[in-house]
Amino acid sequence: MSAPQTLYEKIWNAHVVEQRDDGTCLIFIDRHLVHEVTSPQAFEGLRVAGRQVRRPDLTLAVPDHNLPTTARLDANGNNIPIADPESAQQLEALERNAPEFGISYIDATDVKQGIVHVVGPEQGFSLPGTTIVCGDSHTACHGGLGALAFGIGTSEVEHVLATQTLQLSRSKSMEVRVEGELGPGVSAKDVVLHITGVLGASGGTGHVIEYTGAVIRALSIEGRLTISNMAIEHGARAGLVAPDDVTYAYLKGRPMAPKGGDWDAAVAYWRSLATDIDAVYDKVVTISAADIAPSVTWGTSPEDVLPITGVVPDPSTFADPSKQAAAQKSLDYMGLTPGMPMTDISVENIFIGSCTNSRIEDLRAAAAVLKGRKKADNVKWAIVVPGSGLVKQQAEAEGLDRIFIDAGLEWREPGCSACLGMNPDKVPAGERCASTSNRNFVGRQGPGARTHLVSPAMAAAAAITGRLTDVRAFMD
Amino acid sequence: MQPISSVKGKAYPLGLKNVDTDIIIPAAWLKTISRSGLGKGAFQTLRGVAGNVFDDPAYAGAPILIAGDNFGCGSSREHAAWAMADLGISAVIAPSFSDIFSGNAFKNGLLAIVLPQEAIDRLMDVAKTDEIHIDLETQTVTTPFQDRFAFEIDPFRKHCLINGVDEIGLTLKSSDAISAYENKISASQSWLSPNQA
Numbered sequence: 001m002s003a004p005q006t007l008y009e010k011i012w013n014a015h016v017v018e019q020r021d022d023g024t025c026l027i028f029i030d031r032h033l034v035h036e037v038t039s040p041q042a043f044e045g046l047r048v049a050g051r052q053v054r055r056p057d058l059t060l061a062v063p064d065h066n067l068p069t070t071a072r073l074d075a076n077g078n079n080i081p082i083a084d085p086e087s088a089q090q091l092e093a094l095e096r097n098a099p100e101f102g103i104s105y106i107d108a109t110d111v112k113q114g115i116v117h118v119v120g121p122e123q124g125f126s127l128p129g130t131t132i133v134c135g136d137s138h139t140a141c142h143g144g145l146g147a148l149a150f151g152i153g154t155s156e157v158e159h160v161l162a163t164q165t166l167q168l169s170r171s172k173s174m175e176v177r178v179e180g181e182l183g184p185g186v187s188a189k190d191v192v193l194h195i196t197g198v199l200g201a202s203g204g205t206g207h208v209i210e211y212t213g214a215v216i217r218a219l220s221i222e223g224r225l226t227i228s229n230m231a232i233e234h235g236a237r238a239g240l241v242a243p244d245d246v247t248y249a250y251l252k253g254r255p256m257a258p259k260g261g262d263w264d265a266a267v268a269y270w271r272s273l274a275t276d277i278d279a280v281y282d283k284v285v286t287i288s289a290a291d292i293a294p295s296v297t298w299g300t301s302p303e304d305v306l307p308i309t310g311v312v313p314d315p316s317t318f319a320d321p322s323k324q325a326a327a328q329k330s331l332d333y334m335g336l337t338p339g340m341p342m343t344d345i346s347v348e349n350i351f352i353g354s355c356t357n358s359r360i361e362d363l364r365a366a367a368a369v370l371k372g373r374k375k376a377d378n379v380k381w382a383i384v385v386p387g388s389g390l391v392k393q394q395a396e397a398e399g400l401d402r403i404f405i406d407a408g409l410e411w412r413e414p415g416c417s418a419c420l421g422m423n424p425d426k427v428p429a430g431e432r433c434a435s436t437s438n439r440n441f442v443g444r445q446g447p448g449a450r451t452h453l454v455s456p457a458m459a460a461a462a463a464i465t466g467r468l469t470d471v472r473a474f475m476d
Numbered sequence: 477m478q479p480i481s482s483v484k485g486k487a488y489p490l491g492l493k494n495v496d497t498d499i500i501i502p503a504a505w506l507k508t509i510s511r512s513g514l515g516k517g518a519f520q521t522l523r524g525v526a527g528n529v530f531d532d533p534a535y536a537g538a539p540i541l542i543a544g545d546n547f548g549c550g551s552s553r554e555h556a557a558w559a560m561a562d563l564g565i566s567a568v569i570a571p572s573f574s575d576i577f578s579g580n581a582f583k584n585g586l587l588a589i590v591l592p593q594e595a596i597d598r599l600m601d602v603a604k605t606d607e608i609h610i611d612l613e614t615q616t617v618t619t620p621f622q623d624r625f626a627f628e629i630d631p632f633r634k635h636c637l638i639n640g641v642d643e644i645g646l647t648l649k650s651s652d653a654i655s656a657y658e659n660k661i662s663a664s665q666s667w668l669s670p671n672q673a
């Protein structure tokens with residue numbers, strides 16, 4: 001009998017093409033997602049070396065980062081040109097490269113277009129037990145389906161395009177077990193913010209984390225994708241949630257998922273992947289759901305997490321002197337003073353979107369809070385950006401767009417939007433944003449922008465009051 | 477990749493922790509479709525502050541950067557490694573690196589060297605006045621004051637760096653093994669071929 005294995009080890013072992021003496025493995029990649037920002041130099045590299053894409057059938061390209069989220073077609077159905085010439089050039093490069101190398105490409109005006117990490121699961125392109133890569137660090141997102149998914153750099157994008165493999169060494173394994181039951185108003189986003197606060201921004205470095213426990217089991221796929229999405233924010237190479245009936249129900253019938261007899265064979269295989277009962281993780285961290293409140297970040301690292309009921313921390317109380325200095329720097333940048341209640345912080349901008357929180361369930365959660373209410377006057381800019389055209393369609397069918405618009409929020413076209421300061425959606429310097437995205441780094445949402453990471457329901461609550469707000473106040 | 481076996485020279489004593497890739501190169505610079513010219517945007521937010529190490533003439537053109545824990549965390553943008561190379565940096569020394577950044581650095585012949593915090597503290601001091609020497613062959617960092625710090629590096633990475641190996645070319649030598657793997661999978665797990673939507 002073979003030794004007991006974790007989910008991670010099973011997926012890894014199933015993908016080893018070759019193992020070198022030093023333990024480095026050539027790992028086969030089942031799915032490769034490509035977007036416009038990290039791919040042009042890779043395609044150029046292939047062209048210069050006269051190389052082909054080995055498996056265009058395992059590759060899917062979609063634009064998202066650089067695409068404006070304003071209307072893409074005019075009244076006559078013609079494409080509206082992109083104003084920024086550099087952005088336009090980069091988007092055109094992908095539009096050219098994909099067909100040149102035989103890769104399926106989802107056009108900016110296609111209803112299937114969206115953020116690559118929303119599109120993969122939605123199309124059934126991302127599947128349990130597969131290896132998935134993309135030139136984007138939040139590729140870990142797909143781990144919510146039980147896939148070993150991780151971000152890679154452009155040289156690796158080129159390597160995967162040319163060989164459909166990567167040279168990798170095994171990571172360590174970590175279990176993050178979340179036990180108990182979430183309280184009202186506490187969502188998957190709060191769970192992952194809390195985990196990041198506990199582990200720290202580099203707590204998972206060198207590890208692949210499997211999220212387990214009653215809380216994770218009880219989550220929908222949307223929630224699991226949210227958790228796994230932010231694995232990178234606590235430093236992990238990848239995040240995983242073991243596939244189960246919730247996963248299979250989500251995937252069945254998706255356009256690119258297996259069909260008929262193939263589907264049954266796939267499910268039988270996926271069921272064999274769960275971590276064996278006696279398997280040992282290199283590290284185990286246990287978290288109690290009772291400790292997780294609706295959460296918010298106060299600083300410029302995703303580890304700077306507090307319950308919304310907390311107060312801005314005093315750097316001089318931090319034990320580690322280098323942490324004191326870093327915290328002081330964060331507070332200076334964020335324009336906050338120690339001891340200030342988090343709920344006293346006013347926000348001028350609201351962003352509901354990003355691959356962390358732009359799926360239908362996220363929009364429903366935000367709409368439930370906003371229904372019949374209006375945004376505060378001090379909120380100057382509030383946008384809701386669905387993760388894909390299909391999410392947008394679904395939300396409109398449910399009337400969510402009306403709720404947002406009636407509340408004074410803007411309803412946009414799908415894309416990465418204000419998650420990163422690259423396309424026209426930016427938070428002005430010195431202003432604050434309650435954001436459902438995943439990074440509160442200095443300048444992430446635009447130069448000088450101050451980001452507070454929150455869940456969709458918390459972002460909605462902040463829109464109503466114009467300050468960071470405990471969403472539980474809006475729940476009956 | 478150009479072969480690299482040692483780096484000697486001045487070092488920027490940055491020392492900062494959690495230097496994320498948005499700090500190394502902000503997103504606004506990622507619209508390029510080429511690898512070159514990113515040095516102009518490197519560490520833009522840090523350079524906006526008076527007295528920063530990058531604009532201090534004492535360190536002009538330094539090939540080494542000394543940083544704190546978790547260097548290169550955040551986005552997977554390889555632009556971070558390209559921007560540093562374009563700025564003339566050939567090696568970074570820090571107590572830890574994000575996994576993706578160290579991979580990207582390696583692919584671009586940029587040495588990402590892990591040393592414990594005590595060594596970093598010492599090197600930060602030395603860098604203010606003197607040069608630092610990194611030798612990949614012997615896996616050591618030395619100073620003119622007889623400091624000698626040994627570092628670990630994956631033997632495969634070391635081999636590739638010293639010999640300037642083209643990794644894609646190397647993997648393509650395993651084409652038969654890849655084909656054999658693909659054949660095995662298409663027989664046993666045919667459902668893995670995506671339906672073209």
Ligand code: SF4
Binds near residue numbers: 064136354356416
């Ligand atoms: S939404 Fe943000 S985190 Fe997600 S892929 Fe786009 S830029 Fe990256």
